[in-house]
Each structure stands twice: as structure tokens, then as C-alpha cells.
Amino acid sequence: MLEQVLRRPQxxxxxxxxxxxxxxxxxxxxxxxxxxxxxxxxLDALKSVALRKNGTVAVTxxxxxxxxxxxxEELQTMDNIRQHAVKGFDGRLYPPTFYPTEINTxxxxxxxxxxxxxxxxxxxxxxSMRDVEDRFNRKFGYPWIFLNNEPFNEEFKAGVKKxxxxxxxxxxxxxxxxxxxxxxxxxxAADTRRIMTEQRIIYGFSESYRHMCRFNSGFFFHHPxxxxxxxxxxxxxxxxxxxxxxxxxxxxxxxxxIKYGFTISMHEYPLTIPTLWNVTREFVKQHPExxxxxxxxxxxxDDPKKGMDQEYNMCHxxxxxxxxxLRFWRSKVYTSYFDFLDHNGGFFYERWGDAPVHSIAASLFxxxxxxxxxxxxxxxxxxxxxxxxxxxxxxxxxxxxxNPEDSADLGDFFCQWQWWRTSIEGKPxxx
Ligand SMILES: Nc1nc2c(ncn2[C@@H]2O[C@H](COP(=O)(O)OP(=O)(O)OP(=O)(O)O)[C@@H](O)[C@H]2O)c(=O)[nH]1
Ligand SMILES: [Mg+2]
Numbered sequence: 001m002l003e004q005v006l007r008r009p010q011x012x013x014x015x016x017x018x019x020x021x022x023x024x025x026x027x028x029x030x031x032x033x034x035x036x037x038x039x040x041x042x043l044d045a046l047k048s049v050a051l052r053k054n055g056t057v058a059v060t061x062x063x064x065x066x067x068x069x070x071x072x073e074e075l076q077t078m079d080n081i082r083q084h085a086v087k088g089f090d091g092r093l094y095p096p097t098f099y100p101t102e103i104n105t106x107x108x109x110x111x112x113x114x115x116x117x118x119x120x121x122x123x124x125x126x127x128s129m130r131d132v133e134d135r136f137n138r139k140f141g142y143p144w145i146f147l148n149n150e151p152f153n154e155e156f157k158a159g160v161k162k163x164x165x166x167x168x169x170x171x172x173x174x175x176x177x178x179x180x181x182x183x184x185x186x187x188x189a190a191d192t193r194r195i196m197t198e199q200r201i202i203y204g205f206s207e208s209y210r211h212m213c214r215f216n217s218g219f220f221f222h223h224p225x226x227x228x229x230x231x232x233x234x235x236x237x238x239x240x241x242x243x244x245x246x247x248x249x250x251x252x253x254x255x256x257x258i259k260y261g262f263t264i265s266m267h268e269y270p271l272t273i274p275t276l277w278n279v280t281r282e283f284v285k286q287h288p289e290x291x292x293x294x295x296x297x298x299x300x301x302d303d304p305k306k307g308m309d310q311e312y313n314m315c316h317x318x319x320x321x322x323x324x325x326l327r328f329w330r331s332k333v334y335t336s337y338f339d340f341l342d343h344n345g346g347f348f349y350e351r352w353g354d355a356p357v358h359s360i361a362a363s364l365f366x367x368x369x370x371x372x373x374x375x376x377x378x379x380x381x382x383x384x385x386x387x388x389x390x391x392x393x394x395x396x397x398x399x400x401x402x403n404p405e406d407s408a409d410l411g412d413f414f415c416q417w418q419w420w421r422t423s424i425e426g427k428p429x430x431x
Contacts, residue, residue: 072098101141101165109250111231112143114220116212119148119156124237129163132235136245142233143167145225149178149211169225177219178211181342189348196351201271204351214347216319216354218338221329230254234322242378242387243400249323249374259325259370260362262317263379263386264408265299265415270314272351276341277312280360283340284308290333296363296371299415299422315415316359320381323374324358333365368424373416375428384408389430404430 075081075096085093113132117125129144143166146152152170161168180186189210196204203209220226231250253261284291291297301310328334338357346352362371376393378400379386386409387402388394395404409416420427 071096072103099165100139104139106248106251108140108142109231109248109254110229111233111250112145112226112229113137113235114145114147114226114229114232115235115237116147116216116220117237119150119153121237122156122159125156126159126163128235128237128239129160131239131241133164135241135243137164137166139246140248141166142250143169145169145171145229145232147171147173147220147223147225149173149208149215171223171225173215173219173223177215177222180348183343184345184348186348188345192349192351196271199271201351202269204272210347210351213352213354213357214342217347217352217357218335218342221326226326229326231323231325234320234324236320236381238382239320240380242380242385242402243376243394245377246399249377253323253325253372256372257370258372259328259366260317260358261323261372261374262319263321263374263377264318264381264384265315265359265373265419266318266384266408266413267314267415268316268353268356272353273346273356274350275344275346276350276352276356276360279341279344279346280312280337280364281308283337284364287333287336290337290365292365292367292370294367294369296366296368296422299418300360300363302418312360313415313418314356315418316353316356317362318381318384319353319355319358321377321379322358328362328366331365334361337361337365368422371423373419373423373425378402389428392431 075084081095082093084096086096088094115125144160144164146160146169148171151172157170180189193205193207226232231253233249249261252258297307298304300312300315302313303310341347341352341357376388377386378388385402385406387404387407388400389404389407391404394400408414
């Protein structure tokens with residue numbers, strides 16, 4: 001070998017070039033934490049270049065073709081379609097298949113669905129995903145991030161993966177985000193649960209419900225799997241989407257500088273939060289600069305002249321649906337507020353929900369313009385529904401399957417008119 005190289009020194013040059021190339025490639029993929037994903041992404045990119053050139057590629061098995069927008073433009077006549085048709089599993093000719101996410105070449109926001117869920121909720125979760133995918137995500141391809149206080153089992157992972165073509169992530173919640181902090185007196189917490197059980201307060205008996213509310217109030221936005229996201233959409237098992245969503249709500253948030261979006265608002269049960277408002281007022285007294293200049297206080301308090309010197313009217317955004325900006329929850333003002341509440345102990349000594357905590361924070365620390373009611377997103381979480389009002393925009397157009405008369409907007413229990421009186425958009429037109 002050495003002799004051969006010495007006889008022809010140019011071979012040494014070839015050997016060095018090949019060696020350097022191998023070294024470069026292996027360093028590139030091993031240094032990156034996502035080496036294999038990057039490799040796959042590169043291969044996918046190469047594949048899509050090939051697709052753009054060739055128009056369509058048959059993927060076996062079955063009559064599945066992949067195509068892109070420019071290729072679609074060429075498919076104008078039956079002859080074109082026949083040319084590009086593919087023989088399917090049954091021997092029939094199939095016109096090219098298209099994936100809406102690929103045709104939609106708009107940039108995406110740094111966003112995803114964040115779901116807190118138990119293994120036992122698999123079927124309800126799959127049902128929620130079916131709606132979210134069909135009504136929205138099959139056109140946009142945002143990832144699903146599942147979080148749990150116990151490890152997800154293989155059945156759950158396989159079951160939800162089957163509901164989407166998008167990326168799925170599965171995260172375990174760190175112990176310190178789902179347990180008693182050392183400043184909490186656990187005997188006192190147990191006493192509260194006993195008293196609230198006697199008083200038949202909803203979820204008053206439940207320890208896990210309190211951990212869930214505390215986690216949703218203070219920690220999900222710190223989870224490592226959410227760190228690359230700016231926006232999230234909270235999805236729960238067993239919900240329904242009732243209207244097509246044909247635009248990207250995350251980009252909508254970004255375009256309009258919106259930090260918090262909701263669909264349904266209602267009153268909280270006062271017995272679950274006896275001291276939350278007083279503790280909040282104490283926080284604001286200590287941090288007056290935390291109040292936004294044009295805040296939405298009028299949503300949560302009835303007299304605009306009285307500022308913080310009045311009672312909380314119990315209105316809150318129903319947080320089982322949220323499209324919001326994670327950077328707001330990670331901000332100094334919100335994290336200081338959460339820490340203040342947490343040290344007060346009301347998540348355990350009372351039964352503070354994440355809905356009033358999020359809602360009070362958004363209403364005080366954000367400007368009105370930074371909060372949005374997604375009037376156009378028809379949504380159902382048992383037992384309540386939001387159905388868009390405008391017949392001409394949402395019902396005669398075939399977008400929605402719901403009855404505006406069933407919408408949880410009016411009636412004393414709900415807080416939609418408190419929002420309309422506060423918001424910049426006001427009440428939507430029913431025509
Ligand atoms: N992993 C995990 N998720 C939970 C637990 N408890 C509740 N969740 C999730 O937390 C969210 C809220 O819980 P829910 O039980 O729906 O509470 P809720 O919406 O206030 O009450 P419902 O009206 O009964 O739906 C849902 O996404 C649940 O899947 C729990 O102990 N572990
Ligand atoms: Mg729920």
C-alpha cells in the first residue's frame with residue numbers, strides 16, 4: 001500500500017480529500033444534538049427539490065403521491081392529470097394526492113399544542129386531536145407536546161402518534177413542579193381538603209387537581225420541551241372544534257401583538273378563591289409598575305373609577321382553551337406574581353385555579369389590545385360551547401357546525417359582555 005502511494009503521490013492527495021470529507025460529515029452530525037433529525041431534514045429537503053423537478057413521486061404502498069403548489073398549477077386538464085396519475089393498490093388510476101401542509105409554504109410561528117394529560121385519557125385525547133387536525137393542523141403541521149406527571153406509556157404514545165402527521169413530543173414533569181414546596185404545611189392543606197369536601201366544593205377534595213392548577217399556573221412554560229416555542233395552544237382531552245380554521249392563529253397573534261387568546265369566559269366559584277384577590281392587591285401595591293397602562297381591569301372589576309379598590313367580579317377566561325404567548329408567562333412580572341401567590345399558599349390552602357390566576361394576570365399586566373377573544377373558533381369543552389355569532393360569515397359559508405343559540409356568551413354565569421365592554425373589538429355582529 002505504502003509502496004503504491006509512494007509510486008503515485010497523487011493517490012495520497014485523493015486519500016486525504018476522502019478522509020477530510022468523512023471527518024467533516026461525522027463531526028457535523030455528531031456535534032449537533034439533533035444529528036439524525038438534521039440528516040433526515042436534509043434528505044427530506046433533497047426529496048422535495050426532486051419533487052419540484054419531477055412533479056410527483058409515488059410512495060409505496062398504495063396510491064400516495066406527494067406534490068407541491070407549483071406542480072398543482074400544472075394540473076389543469078384531464079390529460080395532465082392522466083399523465084401524472086398513479087396506479088393504486090387496487091389497480092385503479094389515482095389522481096395526484098396532496099398534503100395541505102406542504103402546499104402551505106408560508107412561514108410558521110414558533111408554536112405548538114401543549115397538552116397536559118394522563119395515560120388513561122388516551123381515547124378522549126385522540127378524539128380532541130382528530131378535531132384539531134381536521135379543522136386546522138393538517139394545513140399547518142404544528143407539533144404536539146404532551147406533558148404528564150407520570151411517564152407516558154407506549155400505548156399512549158403510539159395511540160396519539162397515529163392521529164397526526166406532525167411531530168410529537170412526550171415530556172415528564174419534574175417532581176418539583178408537581179409536589180408540595182417545602183414552605184407548604186401539608187397538614188393545613190389536608191384540613192382544607194377535608195373542609196372543602198364537606199362543603200361539596202368542586203374538586204375541593206382533590207390533591208392532584210391542586211397540583212395540576214399550580215403546574216398550569218406556574219410551570220408548564222418552563223418545561224424543556226416548550227423552550228423553543230413562543231406561542232402555544234392548550235388542548236385538553238375530550239374537546240371539540242366546531243369550525244374550520246383556515247388561517248394561522250399563531251401568526252395572527254404575532255401580527256397583532258396579542259399575548260392571550262380565549263374562547264369562553266365565565267364566573268369562578270368564589271369559595272375556591274376566598275383570598276386570591278386580596279393577595280393580588282397586595283402584590284400590585286408592592287409592584288405598582290406591574291399594571292399595564294391600558295389594562296383590562298374592567299373585565300374583572302365592575303367600576304372603572306375605582307381601580308384596584310374594589311372587589312373581583314369572579315370573571316375569568318376559561319383556560320382549558322388558550323392560545324397565548326409563552327414569553328408573557330416567562331416574563332419578570334408574571335413569574336414574580338406567580339411566586340408571590342405560590343408562597344402565599346392558596347393553591348393548597350384554598351383551591352386556586354389556573355383560570356382565575358391567568359385571567360387576573362392577563363387583565364392587569366397586559367394592555368386590552370393584547371388580549372383577544374377568538375370569536376371565530378367554535379369550541380366545545382363539556383359542558384359549554386362557544387359558537388360564532390355571525391350567520392353570514394360562519395354558518396352560511398359552511399365553516400361551522402354549531403348553533404349560535406347554544407353559545408356560552410350570554411346568561412349570568414358567563415362573562416362575555418364584561419369582555420365586550422372592556423375590549424377594543426366590542427361585541428361581534430350576529431348578521
Ligand atoms: N397528567 C395529568 N394531567 C391532569 C391531571 N389532572 C388533570 N390533568 C389535565 O389537566 C387539564 C385540566 O384537567 P381537567 O380534569 O380537565 O379539569 P377541568 O377542565 O378544570 O375540569 P373538567 O370540567 O372536569 O374538565 C386536562 O388537560 C387534564 O388532562 C393529572 O393528575 N395528571
Ligand atoms: Mg377540562
